[in-house]
Amino acid sequence: MVGCVGCVRCVQRINAPNEPNALNELSGLDVNTSTETPPAAKVSPLTMSNGGASKANVGQLALLTLAHLADDFYAGFLSPLLPLLKERLNLSLVMVGALPPIFALSASGSQPLMGYLGERVGSRRLVILGVAFAALFMSCIGLAKGFASLVLIILIGGAGVSFFHPHGAAMTGKMSGEHRGLVMSIFLMAGAIGISVGPLFIVALVSHLTLERSYVAAVPGLAIAVVLWLFLRDAPGDGQRREKPVFRKLFTAEMFPVFVLFLITVLRSTVVIAFTNFIPLMLQERGEPLEAGARAIFMLLFFGSLGGMWGGFLSDRFSRAKIIFLSSVLACPFFAAFLTTQGVTAYVLLAVAGAVIQASTPVGIVMGQEMRPESASMVSGLMMGFGWWFGSMPMPLLAMLADRTSMRTALLVSCSACLLAGALVFALPKGVRGRKR
Template sequence: MKQAAPVPFHPSTPQPLTYTAVLIVLGLTHLLNDLIQSLIPAIYPIIKEAYALDFVQIGMIALTFQIAGSLLQPVVGYVTDRRPMPYLPIVGMSFTLVGVASLGFAPSYGVILVSVACIGLGSAIFHPEATRLARHASGGQQGLAQGIFQVGGQAGGSLGPLFAAFIIVPLGRSSLAWFTIAALLAIVLMRWTASQHVLIRKHMVAADASLAQDAAATIRPRSRRTVIVGLTVLSLLMLSKAAYIESFRSFYTFYLIERFGVSIQTSQIMLFIFLLAQAVGVLFGGIAGDKVGRHRIIWISILGPLPFALLLPFADFFWTGILTVAISLIIASAFASILIYAMELTPLHVGLIGGVFYGLDFGLGGVAAAVLGGLADTIGVESVYRLCAFLPLAGLLTWFLPRIEDDAILRRRAENRKR
C-alpha cells in the first residue's frame, strides 16, 4: 500500500496565501499555553523544599505532566484529520485554566499530580489542531509558519523560569493563580483564530482544485517502507533531543545550585536564558529548513551540540552559560524540520503527525525526566550531565533517514526554471 505524494509546485498554479496575522496570533496562543506549562518545572525547587520531595518524586511530577500531554495528542490529531474542530483548543485551554488554579493551592503531593495532569491534558488538546491551522495558514512557507508558531511556544516556555524567579519565589506558590489570566487571554485569541479557519478552508478548496490540474506528479508516491523507516528514524532523533533538553528543563536549576552554589533566583534566570535561546533557534531552524532543506538542518541540529555538550560538565559558571546557549540554539532548530519532514512523508495525516510528534516531545521528555531523576538520586546531578553529554551522538542516525525533496526546495527549483 502506497501513500499519496504531495502535489508538487508548478509555475502555472496560483500561489497559496500566507495568513500572517493568523500565524502571529497562533504564535501568541502557543506562547501563553507554553508559558503556563513552563511554570511546572520552574517551581520544582520550590515544591521540592515545601513538600520535602526527592528527585524521584520530582521526576514523577514531570512524567505525569508530560504523559498526560502526550497520550491524547495522536488521538486528537487522528480525529481532527477526518473532522476539523477549530474550536477544540478552547476546550483544551479550559483544562489548563483549572490545572494552574488548583496547582497554586494544592494541599498535597497527590493534588499536585492531578493539577499538572490537567495542564498536560489541555496542552494535548491544543497542539494538533493549532498545528494544522498553522500549516493551512502558511501559504506553502511551512518552515516559516512552523517557526512562528513554535517560537511562540519556545518564548512562552522561556518566560516560566523568569516569572518563577521574580513573582512565584517572592510571593509564594499561591501566586500561580494569577496565571489564569494568561489562560483566559489565550481562550479569547483562539476564538478569533477558529473564526478565521472557515475563510482559510474556503481558499484552500479553491487552491486545491487549481492544483489538482497539475497533479500528474513528477514525484513518485512514497512507499510504505520509506514512510516507516523515515518515521522510525525521526522518532529516535526526537528521543535523543527530548531527553537532552529535559535534562535542562527539569534538572538544570539543581545542577547549577549544587555545582556552583547559586541562589534559586539565579538558577531560574539561567534556565530562562537556555529556554530563550531555544526560541531563537527554533525560528531560525524553520526558516533555514525552507532554504536549504530539512535533511541538512536535522543533521546539524541533532549532532551539532555534541562538542559543547562534552565540554559542559567541566566548564566554570561563565562558560557554562556560554555553552548552554550554544547547545540550546543548535538543538532547538531540529523540531520544525523534524515535524515538517514527517508531514511531507505522510501529507494526508497532518493532524495525526502533529499529535504524534508533539506527543513524543512531551512523552519522551516525561520518561526521560523520571529516568534522570532516579539517576540523579543514585549517582548525583553532575554525573547525570556527564552521561547526557553523549546523547547528541544519536544524530548519526540521520544517515538512515530517507531523502525526500521537500516542498520548499521543489518550489525554488520550479521558480528557477520559470526564469
C-alpha cells in the first residue's frame, strides 16, 4: 500500500554537504544549505565514495532493502482480506471504503512527521520498530471483533509502516552515487514486491489456518526486526551530532515545484489505491474466489515494481519529467481496458498498467530530493507518505459511487486521475521539466 524501502539520522547529511539545490540553480541564488563540512575524522567507512557505493554500503543497502520488502509485505495484508472482513464483521461498503484512507493516514500520512522525528531522535529505533510493529499488528487483523477494533489494529500496524519509510528513502538517496535513479528504483522495487506477495501469502495462510489465526504471519517480520537490531548499529548518521532540522524551510516559495510534484503523486496514487483495494470486491461481485483478488493485486504491484526499476533506470538518461508524463498518460488506457475484459487477457492488461504507472514512482521521489537535498528525508516522506495518504482520500466517495452503480464504474472513474497527473507535469518550471540527472 505504500508505495508504493534505509535509515538516516540527520536530514542535512542526506546529500553531500556541497551538493547544490536544484531550485537554487534554477533561480540563480547562491544558498548554502549546510553550515559546516564534517571533518574527515568523522567519515565512516560506510560513507559514499565518489565512484559509487562501497562494499559496506552495498551490504547496508541490501539489508535495508530486505527490511523494506518485509515492511511493505505486511502493508499488503488489508486489501485482499476486505471481502472476508466485510462479511465477518458485517461492514457496509462505505465502511469498507473508509478503511484504506484510515490505514493510509497512519501508514503514509504521518511519514513526513516520522521523518522529522527521526532527525531529532535518530533513525535506528524507528527502522527496527517499524518492521516489528507492521509485522505484529498487521498480522493480527483476523483478531478484530468489530469495526472499531479493526481500525485500532490497522492504525498501529500502519504506524510501523510509517516509522520505516522516510528514512529508508533518504538513506538510499545518500548512498546511491552516480546511479541514484536506478538504486532508488531497486529500493522501491523491493517494497513493491513485498506488497504484491503479501496478499498471496495472507490469503493462502487464512485459507489454511482460518482468519482468526492470521497472527502466525508475524514470525518472519519479527525475525527480520531482530536482524536489523543486530546489524544496523553502525548505520550512517548513528551517534553523530544532530543538527537542527530544516522543517520550516519546507514552507517557502521554493517549494512550489515540490508541491506540484506532490499533486502528481497524489493523483497517481489514487488510481493505484483504488484498483488495489477494490479489485477484490469487483471480482467478488462477479462471483470469483478470494484467491482471484490476491492474484490480481500481485499482477498489478509486482509488475509495477519492475516498471519502477526501468523507470528509474531511464530517468538517469532522459528527462525525469518526461518519464512522469508518459507514465501517467499511457497507464490510463490499460487500466480502462482491464475493466472491460476477463480471464488471462485482463491479468496481462493489469500487469502492463501497473508497470507503466509505477515507472514514475522512484522518479518523483528522486526529483523531490534533488529539488530540496537539505530536506531529503521529509521530502521523501511527503512523496511516499503524504502522497499515498491524500491519494486514498477519494476511496469513500468511490465506494459510494460503487454502491449506487458498480465497482467497475467507480474504478473507471478513478482512471481519469492518470490524465490529470500527466497534465500537471506542464505546471513544473521549465528548468525542472527539462533537467536530466
